[in-house]
Amino acid sequence: MRDIRAAVHGGVLAISFLLMACSSSPTKDEADSGPDVPPDLRHVQEPVPRKEPRSRFGNPESYTVLGETYHVLDSAEGFSQRGIASWYGNKFHGKRTSSGEPYDMYKMTAAHKTLPIPVHVRVTNLDNGKSIIVRVNDRGPFKEGRIIDLSYAAAHKLGMTGTGTARVEISALTGDDDSTATNTNATGSSAGTAPRNTTTSAAGDEGLFFVQIASFRNEDSADEVAAQVQPLVGYPVKVFEADTDDGRVYRVRVGPLSRRDYAEKVRDHLEGKGYERPAIVGP
Incomplete structure (x- = not known):
C-alpha cells in the first residue's frame, strides 16, 4: 500500500506527493524491513511533549490521496482515536517526511493523516498494555483502517514489530512551556557535525x-x-x-x-x- 506524503513548499500552497510504502504489509515490489543488525534500543528516549509552532511543511488545509480528501486539524487539543497502527522502517530511512525532516527509524516518531505537524501523542497498545510517546512529523498511513504509522523504534518499544500491526489508542499531548518551543523548518532539526x-x-x-x-x-x-x-x-x-x-x-x-x-x-x-x-x- 502506498502512503503519500504532502508538503507545502516555500510558503506557497503547492502540494508535492512522495510515494511511500507501508512496511507492515509489503507487496512484492514494496518490501520494507527493520535494520539488518538487531539494535539495542534502550538508549532511544521518548520525546518530551512540548508546544511547537506548526511546521511550514505538511500542514495544508486539505489534501487528496487516492480519491479521498483529508482535512488537517486546526488543533490537536483533546484529540483521541482508536484503530490499527502499522510501522515503516528501512526502506524510508533518511528520506524526507511531510514536515521536511529526514525520517529516522531509530527515533520515536509517527505519521498521521490529519493531526497538525508537529504534535506529540501517546500510543497505547491495546493488545499488551504497553504505552509510548511519539512525535508526529509525517503523513499517512493511507491503507483503510489504519490510523497511525510508527517508526521502527516506536513499534519495537510498543511490542509490534513482529506482528506488523496492533490495535492502539492514541491521544494528543500538549506541552505547557512555550519557552521550549522551537521552529521546525524544511530541514528539520539543526544541522551540524556528528555527536x-x-x-x-x-x-x-x-x-x-x-x-x-x-x-x-x-x-x-x-x-x-x-x-x-x-x-x-x-x-x-x-x-x-x-x-x-x-x-x-x-x-x-x-x-x-x-x-x-x-x-x-x-x-x-x-x-x-x-x-x-x-x-x-x-x-
Missing part, C-alpha cells in the same frame, strides 16, 4: 563497548564517515576527540553497546559493508 565526545580513555563509557571504525587527523573526514555509517546501524555513531603523543585524532565509533555480542554483530555487519577491520573497544 562529539572528548576523551582519552579507551571507550569513553565505563563498562560499555564501542566499535571503532577508523581514526582520522582531519575532523571533517571523521564527520563524513560517521554520517555514512549512521544509517547502517541501530546505535549512535560518535566522533571521539583524543590527544595523543602525535597530536589530536578523531575516532569514529559506534556505541555505546551494553554487550559484547552486540558489538560483534555490528563489527561483522560493517565488515560486510566494506569497512576494513573495525575494532571492538571496551572492557
Whole structure:
C-alpha cells in the first residue's frame, strides 16, 4: 500500500506527493524491513511533549490521496482515536517526511493523516498494555483502517514489530512551556557535525563497548564517515576527540553497546559493508 506524503513548499500552497510504502504489509515490489543488525534500543528516549509552532511543511488545509480528501486539524487539543497502527522502517530511512525532516527509524516518531505537524501523542497498545510517546512529523498511513504509522523504534518499544500491526489508542499531548518551543523548518532539526565526545580513555563509557571504525587527523573526514555509517546501524555513531603523543585524532565509533555480542554483530555487519577491520573497544 502506498502512503503519500504532502508538503507545502516555500510558503506557497503547492502540494508535492512522495510515494511511500507501508512496511507492515509489503507487496512484492514494496518490501520494507527493520535494520539488518538487531539494535539495542534502550538508549532511544521518548520525546518530551512540548508546544511547537506548526511546521511550514505538511500542514495544508486539505489534501487528496487516492480519491479521498483529508482535512488537517486546526488543533490537536483533546484529540483521541482508536484503530490499527502499522510501522515503516528501512526502506524510508533518511528520506524526507511531510514536515521536511529526514525520517529516522531509530527515533520515536509517527505519521498521521490529519493531526497538525508537529504534535506529540501517546500510543497505547491495546493488545499488551504497553504505552509510548511519539512525535508526529509525517503523513499517512493511507491503507483503510489504519490510523497511525510508527517508526521502527516506536513499534519495537510498543511490542509490534513482529506482528506488523496492533490495535492502539492514541491521544494528543500538549506541552505547557512555550519557552521550549522551537521552529521546525524544511530541514528539520539543526544541522551540524556528528555527536562529539572528548576523551582519552579507551571507550569513553565505563563498562560499555564501542566499535571503532577508523581514526582520522582531519575532523571533517571523521564527520563524513560517521554520517555514512549512521544509517547502517541501530546505535549512535560518535566522533571521539583524543590527544595523543602525535597530536589530536578523531575516532569514529559506534556505541555505546551494553554487550559484547552486540558489538560483534555490528563489527561483522560493517565488515560486510566494506569497512576494513573495525575494532571492538571496551572492557
